[in-house]
Amino acid sequence: xxxxxADFTIAHEKAQSFYASYERKGELQHQTHYCPGCGHxxxxxxxxxxxxxxxxxxxxxxxxxxxxSVFAYYxxxxxxxxxAHGRAPAVATAAKRSRPHSVVISYQGDGDLSAIGSxxxxxxxxxxxxxxxxxxxxAIYSMTGGQAAPxxxxxxxxxxxxxxxxxxxxxxxxxxxxxxxxxxxxxxxERVGLGDNKQIAQAxxxxxxxxxxxVKGLGFSLIEVLSPCPTIWKMSAVDAQRWVRDVMxxxxxxxxxxxxxxxxxxxxxxxxxPPLEELPRLLDIPEDDPAVDVPEGAxxxxxxxxxxxxxxxxxxxxxxxxxxxAGLDAGLEVSWLPSYGPEMRSGTSNCHVRISNETIDSPMVxxxxxxxxxxxxxxxxxxxxxRPGGWILYNGDAIPADCVRSDVHELSIPFTHVADEIGDxxxxxxxxxxALLEITGALPQASVDSALKRxxxxxxxxxxxxxxxxxxxxxxxxxxxxx
Amino acid sequence: xxxxxxxxxxxxxxxxxxxxxxxxxxEACPPKVIGLSEGLNHYGYRTAVYAGRGxxxxxxxxxxxxxxGALTVYRAxxxxxxxxxxxxxxxxxGGGMACASN
Ligand code: SF4
Ligand code: SF4
Ligand code: SF4
Numbered sequence: 001x002x003x004x005x006a007d008f009t010i011a012h013e014k015a016q017s018f019y020a021s022y023e024r025k026g027e028l029q030h031q032t033h034y035c036p037g038c039g040h041x042x043x044x045x046x047x048x049x050x051x052x053x054x055x056x057x058x059x060x061x062x063x064x065x066x067x068x069s070v071f072a073y074y075x076x077x078x079x080x081x082x083x084a085h086g087r088a089p090a091v092a093t094a095a096k097r098s099r100p101h102s103v104v105i106s107y108q109g110d111g112d113l114s115a116i117g118s119x120x121x122x123x124x125x126x127x128x129x130x131x132x133x134x135x136x137x138x139a140i141y142s143m144t145g146g147q148a149a150p151x152x153x154x155x156x157x158x159x160x161x162x163x164x165x166x167x168x169x170x171x172x173x174x175x176x177x178x179x180x181x182x183x184x185x186x187x188x189x190e191r192v193g194l195g196d197n198k199q200i201a202q203a204x205x206x207x208x209x210x211x212x213x214x215v216k217g218l219g220f221s222l223i224e225v226l227s228p229c230p231t232i233w234k235m236s237a238v239d240a241q242r243w244v245r246d247v248m249x250x251x252x253x254x255x256x257x258x259x260x261x262x263x264x265x266x267x268x269x270x271x272x273x274p275p276l277e278e279l280p281r282l283l284d285i286p287e288d289d290p291a292v293d294v295p296e297g298a299x300x301x302x303x304x305x306x307x308x309x310x311x312x313x314x315x316x317x318x319x320x321x322x323x324x325x326a327g328l329d330a331g332l333e334v335s336w337l338p339s340y341g342p343e344m345r346s347g348t349s350n351c352h353v354r355i356s357n358e359t360i361d362s363p364m365v366x367x368x369x370x371x372x373x374x375x376x377x378x379x380x381x382x383x384x385x386x387r388p389g390g391w392i393l394y395n396g397d398a399i400p401a402d403c404v405r406s407d408v409h410e411l412s413i414p415f416t417h418v419a420d421e422i423g424d425x426x427x428x429x430x431x432x433x434x435a436l437l438e439i440t441g442a443l444p445q446a447s448v449d450s451a452l453k454r455x456x457x458x459x460x461x462x463x464x465x466x467x468x469x470x471x472x473x474x475x476x477x478x479x480x481x482x483x
Numbered sequence: 484x485x486x487x488x489x490x491x492x493x494x495x496x497x498x499x500x501x502x503x504x505x506x507x508x509x510e511a512c513p514p515k516v517i518g519l520s521e522g523l524n525h526y527g528y529r530t531a532v533y534a535g536r537g538x539x540x541x542x543x544x545x546x547x548x549x550x551x552g553a554l555t556v557y558r559a560x561x562x563x564x565x566x567x568x569x570x571x572x573x574x575x576x577g578g579g580m581a582c583a584s585n
Pocket of ligand 2 (some may be wrong): 543
């Protein structure tokens, strides 16, 4: 530094909104991880300066994406969230809605925003979220080594378009800003470039405006920045800058694509979520909670991990639901997880139920201590997963020889015949549930009754189900007598 | 006096540890007063070096540089007679005038 520097005042220096040093691995804590000449650094500086100038550092939340800018949180001394691939606008939406006073800036590259995240950005823009989006377009997937992105130019070579992108093979470059500008909600969309000094100065103004719009509460702003990627483009930094201005700009003309800031009214925040206490009323859940008192002695350790499996239409999900709701009424922790999938369309369906007096760590039941198999395919599918010492309730005369296990209990009965005798094969599920309840003894009948009443509206079916449950209990007790 | 006036308007400091030698500042600087160093820094980059005179303090290099802290641009405070005195080597009246007309 020159000795006469005392006569000078600082005109431009590292923005306040950057950390003094970047606490990342290794010794490179004073420089960014970006390649020399990368546009991300320039855009970061503009953004940080805008934040400084507006005095909003303390209430800014930056959403980092997946891509080269994934580590933006190492640099910006603001609130930071790192989003999954493509999801930055959705995460930004949540942040903004839960903290309306914050200034939320979503930062994404073109791979992240225009490919996997195309849905998220489209809908965030269409909802007119009061957020600011910085969209860094360098026409390529950079972090993973240069595959074609939706934004890759016609003729541009990439690892996945080695002969150059052609419209016939890969389609046309996606002009995201133009597309979003057709929507009604966005207030401000501008495309800028980093091709020369003039463009850079304009980019800085646009970024600041985008943030300002949000501070004023005007709604959704997006600034697309054509940005050099010297490494993947295999150019010097200066040539890459020139390429932005001489080549990229032809496909992506710079300029304002939509500006409704003048007529925009202060963005109405979406209605706040109702308070928790309101939910039962909104969901039409009766005020007089039918929960029953947990009888003496019921506080014993309960850890039911039930897998219910059968064909679609056999009442698999309802069986699980009644069980879980009864657990709820008994004051226990419960989870009920239907296993949806193409198999639900025909063939087997199943659900996971957990009931415990402890907090439940996962709703998944991969090794049940109770398997209800309503038919043979379901038995075959899950028999090996049952825990030693657990139970198998099988709807059939006997477990097929090749499925027999010596280390688990089993109760094999053609429950469907029993249901038929009571009056309808469709209550097989409840007969099996009755047996299960009797085996475990974990849930008081009163809680089962109240759960059933809630779930089964028709009086006729309720009455049938109650009889089925009762028969199920008797069958289990009877099977003990036989032994 | 013109050369001296130029010398006074701005000053550039390059942080060697942060500069990656991309050359964008060199390209951006209107009066072309930035060059590349002969030697390499700790990370093996030739870094930007300020020629030592002619900076106008415009800040364009600062905007073009991708590293948040690599460059600091200073601007001369010509309003303070003392400062003018020292930097202009006694030509306080001339320096002061030049500033006033800026
Ligand atoms: S690969 Fe490209 S976009 Fe990624 S850091 Fe390097 S220059 Fe920047
Ligand atoms: S401030 Fe302006 S004149 Fe001074 S070195 Fe930077 S670009 Fe050149
Ligand atoms: S632009 Fe920045 S990183 Fe590049 S050479 Fe100049 S000071 Fe160094």
